[in-house]
Amino acid sequence: MILAAAMNPEAFNCAQDAIARMRRGDPDALAAMISRYQHRLYRYLLRLVREPAAADDLFQQTWLRVMEKIGRYDASRNFESWLFSVAHNLAIDAWRGKRGESLDDAGDSGEAAGARLPSRDPDALERLLDFERGAMLAACMHELPAIHREVLTLRFEEDMKLEEIAEVAGVPLSTVKSRLKRALEGLRAAMDARLPGGPRT
Amino acid sequence: MSEHEASHQAMAEMLALAAAGALDIQEQRRLEEHARECPACRREMEIWSGYSQGLRRLPQPAIPAQLVERTRTRLVQERAAAADRRWDELMLGALALFAWTVGLTFWFVARIVTGGELVIMGANLVRFGTWSAGSTVLVWLTAAVAAIALGRRRREFRRVL
Numbered sequence: 271m272i273l274a275a276a277m278n279p280e281a282f283n284c285a286q287d288a289i290a291r292m293r294r295g296d297p298d299a300l301a302a303m304i305s306r307y308q309h310r311l312y313r314y315l316l317r318l319v320r321e322p323a324a325a326d327d328l329f330q331q332t333w334l335r336v337m338e339k340i341g342r343y344d345a346s347r348n349f350e351s352w353l354f355s356v357a358h359n360l361a362i363d364a365w366r367g368k369r370g371e372s373l374d375d376a377g378d379s380g381e382a383a384g385a386r387l388p389s390r391d392p393d394a395l396e397r398l399l400d401f402e403r404g405a406m407l408a409a410c411m412h413e414l415p416a417i418h419r420e421v422l423t424l425r426f427e428e429d430m431k432l433e434e435i436a437e438v439a440g441v442p443l444s445t446v447k448s449r450l451k452r453a454l455e456g457l458r459a460a461m462d463a464r465l466p467g468g469p470r471t
Numbered sequence: 472m473s474e475h476e477a478s479h480q481a482m483a484e485m486l487a488l489a490a491a492g493a494l495d496i497q498e499q500r501r502l503e504e505h506a507r508e509c510p511a512c513r514r515e516m517e518i519w520s521g522y523s524q525g526l527r528r529l530p531q532p533a534i535p536a537q538l539v540e541r542t543r544t545r546l547v548q549e550r551a552a553a554a555d556r557r558w559d560e561l562m563l564g565a566l567a568l569f570a571w572t573v574g575l576t577f578w579f580v581a582r583i584v585t586g587g588e589l590v591i592m593g594a595n596l597v598r599f600g601t602w603s604a605g606s607t608v609l610v611w612l613t614a615a616v617a618a619i620a621l622g623r624r625r626r627e628f629r630r631v632l
Contacts, residue, residue: 455487
């Protein structure tokens with residue numbers, strides 16, 4: 271992210287300028303930032319909560335919270351990490367309100383997903399390439415626990431560094447690594463289970 | 472388990488993280504060195520690499536209609552509501568100050584007019600303590616009525632929106 275900003279200093283300066291104007295309460299700057307991050311933020315929320323209506327509401331709540339807290343935003347921090355962490359916290363609150371538990375509790379049993387799911391098929395991906403790989407991969411990802419969907423989308427779709435993911439999720443770097451590993455193993459196991467010819471048991 | 476098998480197992484455990492680019496330089500180098508000698512791990516690396524590429528190209532969700540516009544509208548409404556709240560707080564503060572000023576002024580006037588004594592039901596109403604207690608009750612009652620009226624107005628405003 272920072273590397274990308276360094277490679278495109280004009281875009282970086284533009285974002286910094288918009289953030290500075292937001293902090294002064296400029297509604298146009300806030301509107302510009304909403305437009306700028308709409309796809310990424312909505313995608314992140316949808317991957318996290320899975321329900322479009324909930325993602326829609328959380329998207330709006332996130333910007334309300336941004337408007338409320340922008341005065342306390344530390345400009346030395348990466349804005350994207352901060353924005354996604356605001357969204358993450360709101361999703362946790364919504365989850366707690368709905369289920370009476372935290373997002374972090376959802377499926378993080380400490381056991382490797384690969385250990386709980388059927389054994390791997392080494393040819394899985396090749397066979398998968400003959401099918402609608404993306405759609406199936408998305409469907410398999412949809413089945414994973416929220417914390418695993420979160421790290422996958424932040425790492426692969428948002429292209430965030432592990433440190434940035436740790437900042438968003440509010441967990442140590444080692445936890446991010448273990449979640450990533452479990453998420454990928456769970457994803458692969460889910461893919462193997464879906465493929466014709468299935469996993470060898 | 473032989474040393475080679477143990478080493479292979481340790482390397483195999485790192486393959487998923489390697490696909491996520493989550494290994495440090497030394498771990499990555501060790502894994503690559505091992506994979507050069509181990510066809511099974513090379514094959515696994517290719518498979519994990521496929522997952523990595525697939526995850527970067529997942530179908531993208533469509534943004535719901537008017538989401539950005541609805542968010543902007545909600546922000547404008549929230550700004551207006553926040554400004555209203557600030558105004559209400561300011562007004563309540565000003566009213567409370569005004570009530571205290573009026574109460575104090577009337578206390579002075581009442582003391583002058585009554586000569587410092589106005590006894591009703593055994594209590595001297597123009598004593599400072601009695602007067603300020605009465606004024607406090609009156610101010611709080613007025614504030615409560617004002618707060619209820621403001622709350623009703625706000626609920627009405629939200630319902631209209």
